[in-house]
Amino acid sequence: MSILTVKNLKLQFGGLLAVDDLSFTVEKNSISSIIGPNGAGKTSVFNMITGFYRPTGGEIILDGDSLINKKPSKITSLGMARTFQNLRLFPNLSVLDNVKSGMHCRTKQTVWGALFRTKNQKTEEQLIEEVARECIDFVGIRKYTNRAAKNLPYGEQRYLEIARALATKPKIILLDEPAAGLNFEEKQYLINLIRRIRDEFNITVLMIEHDMALIKQISEHITVIDYGCKIAEGTPHEVLQDEKVIEAYLGKEDAV
Amino acid sequence: MDIFLQILFDGLVIGAFYSLIALGYTMVYGIIKLLNFAHGDLYMIGAFVGFTLLSLVTGDGGLNTGLLGIGMVFIITMVIVGLLGMGVERLAYRPLLLAPRLSILITALGVSLTLENSSMLGWGASYKVYPISLPKNGFEIVGAQISYAQIGMIVLSALLMIGLRLFIDKTIYGKAMRAIALDQTASSLMGVNVYRIIALTFFIGAFLAAGAGIMSGVYYGTINFMMGFIIGLKAFTAAVLGGIGNITGAMLGGFVLGIVEAYGTFYLGGSWKDVLAFGILILFLVFKPTGILGAKEMERM
Amino acid sequence: MKKFMKNKKQSLSLLIIVMLVLPFVLNIYWLDVLTFVLFYVVLAQGLNIVVGYTGLLDLGYAAFFAVGAYTTAILMTTFHWSFWLTLPVAFLFAVVAGVIVGAPTLRLRSDYLAIVTLGFGEIVRILAINLEITGSASGIYGIPRPTIGSYVLSTQKDFYYLILVVAILSIIIVYRLGNSRIGRAWVYIREDEDAAEAMGINRIRLKLLSYASGAVIGSFAGSVFAVKMTAIAPLSFSFQQSVMILLAVVLGGLGSIRGVVVGAALVIVLPEILRGVDDWRHLIFGVSLIVMMVFRPQGIWPAKHEADDEDDLEEDESKDKKQSVPV
Numbered sequence A: 001m002s003i004l005t006v007k008n009l010k011l012q013f014g015g016l017l018a019v020d021d022l023s024f025t026v027e028k029n030s031i032s033s034i035i036g037p038n039g040a041g042k043t044s045v046f047n048m049i050t051g052f053y054r055p056t057g058g059e060i061i062l063d064g065d066s067l068i069n070k071k072p073s074k075i076t077s078l079g080m081a082r083t084f085q086n087l088r089l090f091p092n093l094s095v096l097d098n099v100k101s102g103m104h105c106r107t108k109q110t111v112w113g114a115l116f117r118t119k120n121q122k123t124e125e126q127l128i129e130e131v132a133r134e135c136i137d138f139v140g141i142r143k144y145t146n147r148a149a150k151n152l153p154y155g156e157q158r159y160l161e162i163a164r165a166l167a168t169k170p171k172i173i174l175l176d177e178p179a180a181g182l183n184f185e186e187k188q189y190l191i192n193l194i195r196r197i198r199d200e201f202n203i204t205v206l207m208i209e210h211d212m213a214l215i216k217q218i219s220e221h222i223t224v225i226d227y228g229c230k231i232a233e234g235t236p237h238e239v240l241q242d243e244k245v246i247e248a249y250l251g252k253e254d255a256v
Numbered sequence B: 001m002d003i004f005l006q007i008l009f010d011g012l013v014i015g016a017f018y019s020l021i022a023l024g025y026t027m028v029y030g031i032i033k034l035l036n037f038a039h040g041d042l043y044m045i046g047a048f049v050g051f052t053l054l055s056l057v058t059g060d061g062g063l064n065t066g067l068l069g070i071g072m073v074f075i076i077t078m079v080i081v082g083l084l085g086m087g088v089e090r091l092a093y094r095p096l097l098l099a100p101r102l103s104i105l106i107t108a109l110g111v112s113l114t115l116e117n118s119s120m121l122g123w124g125a126s127y128k129v130y131p132i133s134l135p136k137n138g139f140e141i142v143g144a145q146i147s148y149a150q151i152g153m154i155v156l157s158a159l160l161m162i163g164l165r166l167f168i169d170k171t172i173y174g175k176a177m178r179a180i181a182l183d184q185t186a187s188s189l190m191g192v193n194v195y196r197i198i199a200l201t202f203f204i205g206a207f208l209a210a211g212a213g214i215m216s217g218v219y220y221g222t223i224n225f226m227m228g229f230i231i232g233l234k235a236f237t238a239a240v241l242g243g244i245g246n247i248t249g250a251m252l253g254g255f256v257l258g259i260v261e262a263y264g265t266f267y268l269g270g271s272w273k274d275v276l277a278f279g280i281l282i283l284f285l286v287f288k289p290t291g292i293l294g295a296k297e298m299e300r301m
Numbered sequence C: 001m002k003k004f005m006k007n008k009k010q011s012l013s014l015l016i017i018v019m020l021v022l023p024f025v026l027n028i029y030w031l032d033v034l035t036f037v038l039f040y041v042v043l044a045q046g047l048n049i050v051v052g053y054t055g056l057l058d059l060g061y062a063a064f065f066a067v068g069a070y071t072t073a074i075l076m077t078t079f080h081w082s083f084w085l086t087l088p089v090a091f092l093f094a095v096v097a098g099v100i101v102g103a104p105t106l107r108l109r110s111d112y113l114a115i116v117t118l119g120f121g122e123i124v125r126i127l128a129i130n131l132e133i134t135g136s137a138s139g140i141y142g143i144p145r146p147t148i149g150s151y152v153l154s155t156q157k158d159f160y161y162l163i164l165v166v167a168i169l170s171i172i173i174v175y176r177l178g179n180s181r182i183g184r185a186w187v188y189i190r191e192d193e194d195a196a197e198a199m200g201i202n203r204i205r206l207k208l209l210s211y212a213s214g215a216v217i218g219s220f221a222g223s224v225f226a227v228k229m230t231a232i233a234p235l236s237f238s239f240q241q242s243v244m245i246l247l248a249v250v251l252g253g254l255g256s257i258r259g260v261v262v263g264a265a266l267v268i269v270l271p272e273i274l275r276g277v278d279d280w281r282h283l284i285f286g287v288s289l290i291v292m293m294v295f296r297p298q299g300i301w302p303a304k305h306e307a308d309d310e311d312d313l314e315e316d317e318s319k320d321k322k323q324s325v326p327v
Helices: A044-050 A070-079 A095-106 A113-117 A119-139 A154-166 A185-203 A213-216 A236-241 A242-250 B002-032 B041-059 B066-096 B103-122 B148-170 B171-183 B184-190 B194-220 B227-242 B247-268 B270-285 C001-026 C028-053 C062-077 C081-105 C110-130 C156-178 C183-189 C193-198 C203-231 C239-252 C257-275 C276-294 C310-318
Strands: A002-013 A016-027 A031-035 A057-062 A080-082 A172-176 A202-210 A221-226 A229-234 B140-143 B145-146
Touching: A002 A044, A002 A202, A016 A031, A016 A044, A016 A202, A016 A221, A016 A229, A031 A044, A031 A185, A031 A213, A031 C203, A044 A172, A057 B148, A070 A080, A070 A095, A070 C193, A080 A154, A095 A154, A095 C203, A113 A119, A113 C062, A113 C110, A113 C156, A119 A154, A119 A185, A119 C183, A119 C257, A154 A172, A154 A185, A154 A213, A154 B041, A172 A236, A185 A202, A185 A213, A185 B002, A213 A236, A221 A236, A221 A242, A229 A236, A229 A242, A236 A242, B002 B041, B002 B145, B002 B148, B002 B194, B002 B227, B002 B247, B002 C239, B041 B066, B041 B103, B041 B194, B041 B227, B066 B103, B066 B194, B103 B227, B103 C110, B103 C239, B103 C276, B140 B148, B145 B148, B148 B171, B148 B194, B148 B247, B171 B184, B171 B194, B227 B247, B227 B270, B227 C110, B247 B270, B247 C001, B270 C081, B270 C110, C001 C028, C028 C156, C028 C183, C028 C203, C028 C239, C028 C257, C062 C081, C062 C110, C062 C239, C081 C110, C081 C203, C110 C239, C156 C257, C183 C193, C193 C203, C239 C257, C239 C276, C257 C276
Parallel strands: A031 A202, A031 A221, A080 A172, A172 A202
Antiparallel strands: A002 A016, A002 A057, A221 A229, B140 B145
């Protein structure tokens, strides 16, 4: 069963067709990837799925809900969380406050509750804190809980971004190059973390990644795009033997 | 018809001042994305420095150097204020180029207050009468009175703008400015001395604003330390109107705003003139933030 | 930590007692100065929500002050309403004004927003000067005194206590909002708007709420100002006023409640101490804005976002001693 369906997605910047008639599906509870050479349009696809870019055409459906013309915040509340290619934390806030942001769309206290400290407000605040701490523990950065995000080591900042996304209680999490800048041990940790996200929380994972070794290890399904078009899809084994894929990455055979 | 033409000419003169000041806004914005609140005050300082120097060369006991002296005053004033603009950049803005946007905006506000109140302390709070005034004679076209002074102002402004256009299009410095506006990091990697070019941009912006300052002193006859505040806002409106960061746009925007305002004042009355300008500013920022000549940006949610 | 909390409570209660006793100690002149400090505390707290928490530079905040003052003044003079009944109307108008300023500017970049708010502030002032209902340039005078039961608030002390209550309320409001999911969402928007949106925070709605909350607090200050002064004129709601309020927030520390209180006190009390060099006042303010931003952008008494806890102790020496910039 698919949780995310992308149909005939199209994005045009002026005269440039960044994404052209792209269709793919993501199976529920899978770990899937989108790969492709630099500038192939991967991040544009992510930005359209999460509502940051408005597609020129096409359809995106998350678990029965169309995401077209919806604000990013609305899409998040429908159950999609994301991380960014270049970390986008709240740099001056503590790790705890960073992660609490995820619970915003799962809670509903208003000005009234805040001003009069109602019982509902207090229970909700407790819940927000519990969930945030659980997510912080889950990614393993508990000892930094009260630290400002910008003072964390780089790898921990990446895990923090994941914790923050998990706190939105998503059905699917989109990771934009989660391994970028990580060293070997950190990558192993990340692989394990991604598996645990799926296995323990039952969250579908869709990621963009450059690191082929990492993709091969954890991806169950890969979609390859180049120049905004899908050129191949399947299991890592199938995809990495596909001639078009090899060509896209290494150039045409006769050119070598 | 005569009234129509008369207003058009009045609008063109005011528009020329707006254009000259708007250029400074747009250049600084184009190059470091800073909204330099203090820019209108450099115009005011220009008017005052010009006032002091002109008092030296004209009037009783003055040096009486005639037109040449007045021309020299123009140039010296513009250079002094240009240097002041560079000084402001060096002291107040450069330390904050990498800081969050809010910090540098607040600093710009501080610079504006500092310039206004320094001027008040130095030259006094009262209105000053400009030492030279323009001959009132002129000619008539289809019933409209056009003075030579008005023609002179417009021509002088146009010359300054053409000069700037040539400077930016034809010189290596102009090329460097355009390069930094596109990509600061890449420019510095290509060997452009980014700080020096930013300083130069401030110099030119302040230089032009000072020119407008003296001209408006001569044109209106009186100056005051608060004169830069409203006109700064108007010039910013002009820059937005033309598409901020766009040099030709700033020139065009200044004239358009001057003319619209002149007709607005005529039909709505002077007290609503500022409301009209701010209304235009807000409408443009909300519905067409890229201005008349601006490029269309990608649609983002 | 516990002990510190207890100390905090004690010093707060002590401060409130001192504030309650002060009118009996101070002469009329200093009582008046202190009353204005409290006005500024209220205004600066309101602006703090918009600039300090949400990170939106509002250069026309005095407009909201004007909305409250004029609403109360007009309703009390022309329509003979009771002061207390004008407050809900002022509240409503402030929300509407906040939304009118906020709505069109929400998608704008921060510097455009600053200039648009400045434009709005000027438009409100020009309207006040030109409209008949606001008494044109001379403003509105003869605003009646408010009454509580049969007691008429008329002395200096009465108004001191009235504004003291408003100030304490505004601090509680800002504190409680700031420590709720709403206040945190404002700070997320300030820190990184796109990331906040991605985390499910509807930035448009929350920015509007921020504007409206700030506007309401500013307008209450205006309502009290109208009845204290018994006369109001457009001069009180100029751009300079907006800048002074902003200065209080910046000096004290953007997003810091106690810092903003200190900032408000400085902005009002310093010129009184520096009497005789009156002309220098605004120059000093201008220079201090620059100096603060260049050397201490977090303000005199900054907001704290990082806390030490036991797990952290061993790493404390590595901690960056420089306080974080809250913007």
